[in-house]
Amino acid sequence: MASGILAGRVAFVTGAGSGIGRATCRLLARDGAKVIAADRNLQAAKETANELGNDRAAALEVDVSSAQSVQSAVGDAIAKFQQAPSIVVNSAGITRDGYLLKMPERDYDDVYSVNLKGTFLVTQHFAKAMIEQQQPRGSIINLSSIVARMNNVGQANYAATKAGVISFTEVASKEFGKFGIRVNCILPGYIDTPMVAVVPDKIKQQVVQRCPLGRLGQPEEIAEVIAFLASEKSAYVNGAAIEVTGGLK
Template sequence: MSLTGRISIVTGAGSGIGRSICKVLSNDGAKVIAADINLSAAKETISGLSTESHSLEINVADSKSVANAVQESINKFKQPPSIVVNSAGITRDTYLLKMLEKDFDDVINVNLKGTFLITQHFAKAMIEHNIKNGSITNLSSIVAKLSNIGQANYSASKNGVISITEVASKEFGKFNIRVNAILPGYIETPMTAVVPEKIMQQVIAKCPLNRLGKPEDIANVVSFLSSDKAAYINGASIEVTGGLY
C-alpha cells in the first residue's frame, strides 16, 4: 500500500498502538511525525523508521501545544500532514461511585478533547494549504459499545470520539478530507498489560479468534484508511476486534 510522499502525524506515538502505526506508515512510504507527551519515547519510536521522520512533544489536551505542533510540522516539512492519526489515550478505571472527578476529567481531556483539538487544528492547516487528499483516523474503542463496568469515563470518551468522527466527516467532505474511526478490541499494549489475567482470559474466551490483537492489526487498518484504496470510506467506524462479542 503506497503512501509515498505523504506526511503523517501520529499522537500517542511513544508506545503501543501509536508506535506500531508509525512503523507501518513508514514501511508503506509515508514520512512520519511521532508526537507524544513523552518526547524521549517519541524519539525512540522514530529511531527505527525507514523514512524521513521527526519527533515532537505534545499535550493533546492543550490547544497551545497542539497549535505549536501544527507549526512545527509545517516548519519541518514545508506543509502540514495529510495523514492525521489520533492515537493518544489514557484510562483511569474504577467504579463510577468511587471515581474521582479528576480521573473523569483527565480521561475526557486526553481522549475526547484531545481528539477534538488535533482534528480541528490539523484540518484547518490542511484546508489553508490546499491539501486535497486528507485523512484523519481517530482511535475509539470497542468499549464504546461494550460499556464495561469500571470504565464510565473511558466509555464516554470513546463514544464521543465516534460522534466527533461522524460530524467531522460531514463537515470536511467538501474539502476532500476523510474522517474515520477505528474501534480496537483488546490489543497487546501497555494499557491492557495491567488487566488481571483472569479478566483477560474471559475476554479471550469471547473472541472467536481466541487471542488478543496485536498493535499492527490496528496499524494496518490505519494505513489502509489513509491510502487512496479507501478513497470512498468516510465517516465509518470500523471494529477491529477479532469478532469479540
C-alpha cells in the first residue's frame, strides 16, 4: 500500500505527456496517488507513465475535444485501477496565436475545442463516474491562465477560452459541492514548458522583466499547487481561481 497524503486515490491527468501535466503526474504519484497519464500523444503519455512505474501509473490515449474519446477514456480509466478517479486535472491545452483580423476560423475552433470544450467534456464525464461510484471526496483542477486577465494581443482565441475556464470552474463548483466534489482552477504565469518554448525570445524577456520574481516558472511549481488542491489539505477551497505567476499581473 502506497503511503502519502493521496494514498488510495486515483488521478486522471490530461495533457500528461508534456509540461505541467507531466510534472503533475510526478507529484501526485509522489504523494501516493495512482496516476492515469492521458494525452492525445500516447507515446508521450507512456513516457510519463513508464517513468513512474507500472504499479503507480498507466498511460491512456484521449482526445479531450471528442466526446466519444472522453467517454471511452472513463471506462478505460476505471479498468486500469478498478476505481473511478477522484482527482481529475484538465491540463491538455493548445495555442494558435495570431492577430484577430487575420485569425482563421479553424484556429479559433481548435483552441476552443481543446481548451474549453475539452475541459467541459472531461469534467462532465468524470464527475458522473465519481458520483456513480460515490467517491467520498473528489477534486477537479482546471488549467486557466493569467492570460485570462492580461488579455495579450494575438491571443483572442486562447484568452477567451481561459477566461471561460474560470467561469466554468465556478459554475461546476456550485453544482458539484453537494456531491463532495470540489472544482478549482489555476492561472499560471509563464511556465518553462514546450508551450512557452515557441514564444519569441523578445516576448519572454519582457515577461521576465515584468515578473517580480524575475524568471519563468517551472512546471513543478504549478504541480505543487495542483497537488495541494487534489488533497484534503485544501478541503475548504472550492470555486477558486488561484494565480501562480511569480507576481506577474
